[in-house]
Amino acid sequence: MFTPVPTTPIGVLSDAWRACVGTGRLNLALRSDYRDSLERVQREIGFRHLRGHGLLSDDLGIHRPYEFEGVRRVRHAFGYLDQVVDSWLELGIRPFLELGFMPSGLASGEQTVFWWKGNVTPPADEEEWAALVVAVVRHLIDRHGIDEVRSWPIEVWNEPNLVHFWKDADQAAYFRLYERTARALKDLDASLQLGGPAISPGSDEWWAPFAEFVTSREVPIDFVSRHAYSSGPSQRVPFGVYQTLAEPQTLLDQFAAPRRHLAGTGLERLPVHITEFNTSYRPDNPVHDTAYNAAYLAPVLAGGGDLVDSFSYWTFCDVFEEENIPTSPFHGGFGLLGHRQLAKPTFHLYAFMARLGAEVLARGADHLVTRHPDGRLAVLAWQPVDGTSAGAERHTVRLALPVGGPAVYAHRHRVNEDDGNAWTAWQQLGRPHHPTARQLDLLHEASRPALEHGVLPAGGGVVELELHLARHEICLVELEGVRDETEPWIDDDRVPGYAGGWRA
Known part of the structure; x- marks a missing residue:
C-alpha cells in the first residue's frame, strides 16, 4: 500500500x-x-x-x-x-x-x-x-x-x-x-x-x-x-x-x-x-x-x-x-x-x-516530503525508534509521489548501522584510542553516506517510491524530472562490453 x-x-x-x-x-x-x-x-x-x-x-x-x-x-x-x-x-x-x-x-x-x-x-x-x-x-x-x-x-x-x-x-x-x-x-x-x-x-x-x-x-x-x-x-x-x-x-x-x-x-x-x-x-x-x-x-x-x-x-x-x-x-x-x-x-x-525543499507536501511518523521551487522533490525518511528498544532490522516506507513526465531520476543517500557510520568502523578496527593516519582515512571513508541512483517510471503523474530502510536508517531521496537529450545516433549497445559492442 x-x-x-x-x-x-x-x-x-x-x-x-x-x-x-x-x-x-x-x-x-x-x-x-x-x-x-x-x-x-x-x-x-x-x-x-x-x-x-x-x-x-x-x-x-x-x-x-x-x-x-x-x-x-x-x-x-x-x-x-x-x-x-x-x-x-x-x-x-x-x-x-x-x-x-x-x-x-x-x-x-x-x-x-x-x-x-x-x-x-x-x-x-x-x-x-x-x-x-x-x-x-x-x-x-x-x-x-x-x-x-x-x-x-x-x-x-x-x-x-x-x-x-x-x-x-x-x-x-x-x-x-x-x-x-x-x-x-x-x-x-x-x-x-x-x-x-x-x-x-x-x-x-x-x-x-x-x-x-x-x-x-x-x-x-x-x-x-x-x-x-x-x-x-x-x-x-x-x-x-x-x-x-x-x-x-x-x-x-x-x-x-x-x-x-x-x-x-x-x-x-x-x-x-x-x-x-x-x-x-x-x-x-x-x-x-x-x-x-x-x-x-x-x-x-x-x-x-x-x-x-x-x-x-x-x-x-x-x-x-x-x-x-x-x-x-x-x-x-x-x-x-x-x-x-x-x-x-x-x-x-x-x-x-539542508537539502530539503521549502514546501511540505506530506508528513508522517517515518517521512517528510518536500518540494523545491523548481519542482524537484526531496524526501527524508527514517526508521522510527522509541528510545529504548533495539528497533526492527528493516522498515519500509511506500509513497506515491506527484511528478511530471514519464520518469524521474532518483538520487538516494542512506546512513544506518553499516552505511555512513564511522562509529561502526571504529568498533571494527578495535576502537583505537589514537588512530593512525591510515585508520583515520578509513574512518573518513566509512563516514560517507551510501549512494544509489536510478530512473523510476511514472504513470499518470505519479511515481511509486518504495524505500527499504535498514536498522536505524535515515535516508534522503531527491527526485527530479528527466529530459532526454540523447542524440539519434547514440547507441549504447555498440559500446564494448554492452550488448556485444560495435563490430566492423
Whole structure:
C-alpha cells in the first residue's frame, strides 16, 4: 500500500532547526581543529547562530581587575573575543551570546563547574557586572556595527535552576541578575535582543515566577529560552556513562512547554528559543555517536519548528572539554562532528535537512516530503525508534509521489548501522584510542553516506517510491524530472562490453 502524497502543499518547512547550534566554551574557537570543524559544518549545513559558555570566563581574558594608587580598577581586554567572533563571522555564522560565567575577579564565591572551572556564583558587585556586560556589547557594536549586533540574541546565564550552574539555584538572585543585566543593556541600545531564563528540563515551575517578576517590574525581555534533553539517570563507567532515553516525542513536548506555561501571562507571545537540546545531557554518552541518535532525532528536526522559533543542537563538534580532555576519537561527545572532522550519523541528518525543499507536501511518523521551487522533490525518511528498544532490522516506507513526465531520476543517500557510520568502523578496527593516519582515512571513508541512483517510471503523474530502510536508517531521496537529450545516433549497445559492442 502506497501512501498518496498530494500536489498541494500542506505547509512551509520551518528552518528553526538551523537557526542556532551549540559549541564548547568560546576559548576553544582559537584552535585550528575547531575552526576546521566549523568550516565543514557551515559548508554542508549552514547554521545562522552559534551559542556556547565561557564568554566572560577567565580563559577569554576580558575582565582584568587591578589596583593603582590604592584604587580598584578594571581593564577590559577583547583580543581573544575579537579572534573568536571574527572567525565565526568569516564563516557566515553569528553569535548567540550567553552572558556567563562569572570572572573570578568579580565572583562572590569559589564554586565552579566543569573541568575548566567556570565560576557559577553571583557577582560580588552588581554595578561592576553591569559595567562588564555593557563594555562587552559596546565593544562588539563598535567593531561590527549596531545593526549587526542587534541581530545577535543575548541570553542571561545558563541553567540557573541547577545548583551546578548557579550557586544554590537561587531564583531571587538570578532574577536580580537578569533585571540588572537587561536594564543596563537596554540603556545601551533599546533594540538589543535580551532573554532568559535558559532553564534546564524538569524546572517548569520557574516560568510563573519569572513571568510575574519581569512583567510586574516591567523588566525588558524580548524572548524566552530553555533546554531540552530526553535521557534518564546515568550508569557510570570509566570515561563514560550509559543512560536510558524517553521517546522522541518527549523532546517535542519540552519544546512546547514554555508557551504552555506562559499562556495568559505577559510573555505568552514572545519568541521561544531552545538554546540546547540533544538526547543525552552527558558529553560522554556513546549514543551521540550512533545511527540510533540520528533516527531518534529525525522526527524532532522534522517537527520542532512548528513549536518554537529555534532549537539549537548541542553541539556542532567534539572540540569540547567539560568532562576533561577526551581520551579517544569516539567518546560519546555531543558533536555532530567528532575529532578530526569525522562525520557522525546525526551530522548527516542535518546535512539531509539542508537539502530539503521549502514546501511540505506530506508528513508522517517515518517521512517528510518536500518540494523545491523548481519542482524537484526531496524526501527524508527514517526508521522510527522509541528510545529504548533495539528497533526492527528493516522498515519500509511506500509513497506515491506527484511528478511530471514519464520518469524521474532518483538520487538516494542512506546512513544506518553499516552505511555512513564511522562509529561502526571504529568498533571494527578495535576502537583505537589514537588512530593512525591510515585508520583515520578509513574512518573518513566509512563516514560517507551510501549512494544509489536510478530512473523510476511514472504513470499518470505519479511515481511509486518504495524505500527499504535498514536498522536505524535515515535516508534522503531527491527526485527530479528527466529530459532526454540523447542524440539519434547514440547507441549504447555498440559500446564494448554492452550488448556485444560495435563490430566492423
